[in-house]
Amino acid sequence: MKSTQKITKAMKMVSAAKLRRAQNAIVAARPYARALDQMIADLVSRSEGISHPLLTSRPVRRVEILAITSDRGLAGGFNANVIRRVARFDYERDRSTSLRLTTVGRKGLEAFRRRHLEVRKDHAGFFNRLSYDTARGLAEELTAEFLEDRVDQVLLVYNEFVSAIIQRVVLTPLLPFERPAHPEGESPSGLRSMIDFEYEPSKQAVLDKLVPQAVAIRVYRALLESVASEHGARMSAMENATNNAEDAISKLTLNYNRTRQAAITKELMEIVSGAEALK
Numbered sequence: 357m358k359s360t361q362k363i364t365k366a367m368k369m370v371s372a373a374k375l376r377r378a379q380n381a382i383v384a385a386r387p388y389a390r391a392l393d394q395m396i397a398d399l400v401s402r403s404e405g406i407s408h409p410l411l412t413s414r415p416v417r418r419v420e421i422l423a424i425t426s427d428r429g430l431a432g433g434f435n436a437n438v439i440r441r442v443a444r445f446d447y448e449r450d451r452s453t454s455l456r457l458t459t460v461g462r463k464g465l466e467a468f469r470r471r472h473l474e475v476r477k478d479h480a481g482f483f484n485r486l487s488y489d490t491a492r493g494l495a496e497e498l499t500a501e502f503l504e505d506r507v508d509q510v511l512l513v514y515n516e517f518v519s520a521i522i523q524r525v526v527l528t529p530l531l532p533f534e535r536p537a538h539p540e541g542e543s544p545s546g547l548r549s550m551i552d553f554e555y556e557p558s559k560q561a562v563l564d565k566l567v568p569q570a571v572a573i574r575v576y577r578a579l580l581e582s583v584a585s586e587h588g589a590r591m592s593a594m595e596n597a598t599n600n601a602e603d604a605i606s607k608l609t610l611n612y613n614r615t616r617q618a619a620i621t622k623e624l625m626e627i628v629s630g631a632e633a634l635k
Contacts, residue, residue, distance in 0.1 A: 360601055371587045371588075371590040371591035371594060372587075372591050374587045375520060375584065375587035375588055375591055378517075378580065378583045378584035378587050379517070379584050381580050381583075381584070382517055382577070382580040382581055382583075382584045385573075385576065385577050385580055386577065388573065389570075389573045389574065389577045392566065392569065392570045392573055393570060395566060396533075396563070396566050396567060396570055399559060399562065399563055399566070400563070406559050406560045406563055408533075408563050408564060408567045409503055410499065410502070410503070410531060410532060410533045410567050410568065410571065411532055411533050411567065412532055413532045414508055414532075415508065416453060416508045416509045417452070417453055417454065417508055418453070418454045418456075418506070418507045418508050418509075419449070419453055419454065419455050419456075419507065419508065419509045419510075419511065420455075420456050420457070420458060420476065420498070420501065420507045420509070420510050420511070421442055421445070421455065421456075421457050421458070421510075421511045421512075421513055422457075422458045422459075422460070422494075422498060422510065422511070422512050422513070422530065422575070422578075423438055423439075423442050423457055423458070423459050423460070423461075423464045423468070423513045423514075424438065424460045424461060424464070424512070424513065424514040424515075424578060424579060424582045425438050425439070425459070425460070425461030425462075425463045425464030425465075425467075425582075426461045426462075426463055426483070426582070426586045427461055427462045427463065427481070427483060428462075428463075429463060430590060430593060430594070431586055431589040431590040431593055432589045432590070432592060432593040432596075433589070434515060434523065434585060434586055434589035434590070435461070435463040435464065435467070437515065437523075437525045438464060438513055438514065438515060438525060439463075439464060439467045439468070441513050441525045441527055442457070442464075442468070442473070442513055443471060445511075445513075445527065446471075446473060455473070455474070456473075456474040456475070456476045456507075457473055457474065457475045457476065458475075458476055458477050458478075458479070458494075458497075458498065459475055459477075459478045459479065460478075460479045460482045460483075460494075460579070460582075461482070461483075461582075462480065465478045465480075477497075479494065482494075482579075483579075483583065486579055486583070488572070488576050491572060491575045491576035491579055492572040492575075492576070494575055495568070495571045495572040495574075495575040495576075496568070496572070498510050498530065498531065498571075498575075499531065499568060499571060502531045502532070507531075509529065509531065509532070510529070510530040510531040511527055511528065511529055511530060512526070512527070512528050512529075512530045512574070512575070512578050513525070513526070513527050514526055514578045514579075514581055514582045514585075515581065515582050515585035515586070515589070516581050516585065517581045517584040517585045517588060519588070520588040520591060520592065521588065521592050522588075523585035523588060523589055526578075526581075530571065530574060530575070531571065533567055533570060533571055
């Protein structure tokens with residue numbers, strides 16, 4: 357039991373160290389992602405007659421979910437929450453709509469195969485080489501599926517990092533790309549929407565460049581959120597395991613001491629009784 361406690365304590369310390377780096381990465385990525393989304397929203401709202409294939413909605417008959425889990429367990433409900441959210445979506449969807457999955461993380465792949473869900477592609481060992489370039493490659497793969505009309509909607513399911521002890525499962529659209537709502541207190545007809553800029557080479561060219569980049573940033577941000585959430589969940593789980601091991605050790609030590617004391621007392625009583633019998 358003491359060796360188990362040492363292992364869980366060490367795992368907690370490792371996760372705490374990795375969490376700090378992962379948290380710094382996601383905090384740095386969030387403002388850029390929000391600014392890019394808002395830039396696209398402003399550009400489209402100020403322009404008439406421009407569009408992009410990734411902004412175009414169509415009747416949803418085929419859905420693909422990018423489900424992000426981890427390669428390892430021992431992280432509390434981190435993986436189970438994503439798996440349950442996908443399973444709930446599958447249960448609630450219209451039966452005339454098909455569903456298939458793209459998975460990142462071994463735990464999700466194993467669970468979805470047990471549930472007999474169609475997995476189009478698994479990205480094994482993705483977190484060992486996580487970078488913006490690898491995230492962009494994944495985004496381009498999903499974008500190609502959408503543009504070539506093999507899927508009508510792509511959704512993201514992942515754990516959003518709130519704090520070291522709180523992770524929130526998010527199911528959000530990825531494609532078609534949805535423009536974010538205007539910030540609270542700001543209306544589309546406000547001063548911000550009245551200001552326009554000069555675009556080189558053109559508004560359409562800028563939009564064609566920004567939208568695929570925004571899709572890639574959303575995928576990259578979801579992966580960073582998932583990494584930070586995994587380390588937070590594992591740190592909390594290992595802390596609880598360490599505390600439980602401490603309680604178990606205390607109880608077992610107390611029980612051992614009581615048993616040992618009872619055995620010594622019995623032996624002393626036998627010795628005293630034998631001495632009395634010899635008198």
